[in-house]
Amino acid sequence: MKRLILAALLGAAPISVSAQNVTITNATIATGDGSAPIEHATVVVRAGRIVSVGRDTTVLNGTQVVDGTGKWVTPGLFSAVTDLGLWDVEAVDDSNDTSADKSPFNAALDVATALNPASEHIAVSREGGVTRASVTPFNGSSIFAGQGAVIDLGKDAAIVMKPRAFQYVELGESGAKLAGGSRVAAHTALRNALREAREVAALPLGAQRQGDVLLTRADAAALAKVIDGTQTLYVGVERASDIRGVMALKTEFPKLDLVLVGATEGWLVAPEIAAARVPVITMPMRDLPSAFEALAATMSNVGRMKKAGVKVAIGLFEGGNQPRNATEQAGNLVALTKIPGASGLTWGEALAAITSIPAEISGFGGKAGVLAPGAVGDVVLWDGDPLELSSAPVSVWIDGVKQPTESHQARLRERYKDLDETYLPKAYDW
């Protein structure tokens, strides 16, 4: 993407895509930082970045002006913990790179090597206003799923913003199963792996490890970044006691940079999570005791954690749980504020939970998921309230580049708008 921005700055005009200088005027603008939307506001994008936003902003000369009257503007949505770009058809194994249960490696696995920017799901998500995402591998035969990446969804070949952005480890019931049958085994496997990683990191160049090792050298080396806190550790965990167990890891490994993923019972331990300054990525509408580790499931989980001071993002968009429907998840949290006894989020907070907060947790605070000077030029123009079911993006810019609406789905809906085959079969309708 940088290449394109540079080209725009130098005045060179790439043929198909280029960062445009755009001013959207008179729109209802929500910046994504948690604040309420601003009516009759303007946002200016130049050279792929946000230049200014607000009511006092004026049209910048030399920019294309888009009339935003009656429309809404938000930053591009940031989808945390997705499988975007990793499969074409999930149940068709040949097309699916989410997990590798027959691989000898685990923590060393790096999704950046498999990401496909031409994936249909990236195109569909982009049309839905998603411009950035974190992509995680799934567990194969180890509690370590491997290393996830942060991507942009722009229609170009440069998909990876940050490779190896985090390591993913699964604990709780799933982790127990992967580790051999119990939570005890999972914690032992995790601690042992981190110790092996520490040993490998401390070895002099070229020195051999001792014989008693369980991890491959590549896996141990990958985890070294986790121990020294230079790579975030995402931990899949649901039960309150399991969450406490995760935070207790910092006693032995104080530099761990933890993120809780799932955290269905997070509200039961919210003050402790907040005090430990550990962020959470969760799917808020899961309100069923779907497992014994989720007996306290409630839609109020996000609202209660937020109230306790926890940084919470909406995420976990996998399979049928589509990134383009993040707005519905957020909107439902607003709906909860009207239900007696329930906890939800304000509209601004709900939008932040699918824009700036996941961006912050992913290491792009102030740079993505927000309309603020200097942030990436990811702008979505909506035909109405972005969290409302009736609304959809009208235009999407990523790094200032207006994105095309091209996908398999878009072509199918065009072809089948009618079923007329009077003169030729549908196969000729394209």
Place this chain on the structure above:
Amino acid sequence: MRETPWKRRLLCGLAMSATLVMTTQAADAKKKDKDARSGPAPYASTYKPYPGRPTALVGATVYDGRGGRIDNGTVLFENGKVVAVGAADLAIPAGYDRVDGSGKFVTPGVIDIHSHLGVYPSPSVDALSDGNEMTSPTTPDVWAEHSVWPQDPGFTRALINGGVTTLQILPGSGNLIGGRAVTLKNVPSRTVQGMKYPGAPYSLKMACGENPKRVYGARNQKPMTRMGNFSVDRQAWIDAKQYMDGDHAERDLGKDTLEGVLKGEILVQNHCYRADEMAQVLDMAKEMGYKVTAFHHAVEAYKIGDLLKANDVCAAIWADWYGFKMEAYDGIPENAALLAKQGACVVIHSDDENGIQRLNQAAARAQAAGRRIGVDVPDGQVVGWFTYNAAKAMGIGEKTGSLEAGKMADVVLWNGNPLSVYSRPEKVWSDGALLYDAHDPKRKPVSDFELGQPGEGDVK
């Protein structure tokens, strides 16, 4: 715990494929009890409506489920039945409680035609996983009601968050012929019989496509292919016809069910994704002399809206699921709207314990997708996608699914437009009994399973 529900069901077929394979029913299990077939219906409903107050909902926007919309409408119900639906000038009889619905909306109780609550309940542990009898590709002899666990907390969430008052519980789709479905009132009960919808016809769950051929093909067993699927199905119908024409001296549970379908007493709910495959199933139905009432999932229904309309078959669909398996590759969010444009019957279904809590929202998404390609389906008609159309396709359209005088008083008062993400049920009545009230903490069901647990049905 990163596993979506559909994935769990998808994997169910694979994970269990190594289990025992039973061939045919043991002959000694068949009893020569010809007379039993003509006795009273077994496992009869013991459902009784709970008491309610004569109620007048006034001042709300009313969607009647049949496409009608009344602003500032009045809905009267008493003794479990809708008495009248009209405008603001509708006279309210003496003795009625007035419920002010200003700024709010009223719809019929929400109906889900495709649910696995109770048979794949929460918690989703193997010990409670009773939805797919994958021991033979055709199991018309099994009845979903014998698997339903009435303490599934999913029932309570569907009521509270989704306004669901009636739902059809189906066997899974691992088998070509999965067994009988059961229609339930979403009224908590200690027994399944206590939830059974009185007088609802049975449905037979059938499945075409990938699932059956995957499950049995993986065991090196028929069916391994789509042509195998049809072969097994057709032979089952031929055998059933022979049985139907016979003396029934030896009773066969499975063929009893198939005979019920051939006689038009049992409806067919057919899991099928691809357009070409649905067209083939329609021909099989003609060949064998039965009717498909609804295709479920039907992600490619939009390609054959004309055919579905001509055959009077409903498409029970998600708003926008796609891509998770090969036969779902061509799913598009405009499916419902394009079907409506062809005049075909649309039902929004969940097939999901979370989705069932938001059928209204799924319908709204599908409506919005249509609007963006110029297919504008009115709100009133969209409400019918998750109320009357579902009831019709479950054979109970004469009794519920719409707000019309004489029908069951299954009613939801929403705190806003049900097609908005910001709205939730405020009160839900089933047969005129108030079973949920957002403003009354005790008027909210909590299943046995959740009592004393940390969340306690999310009432803490």
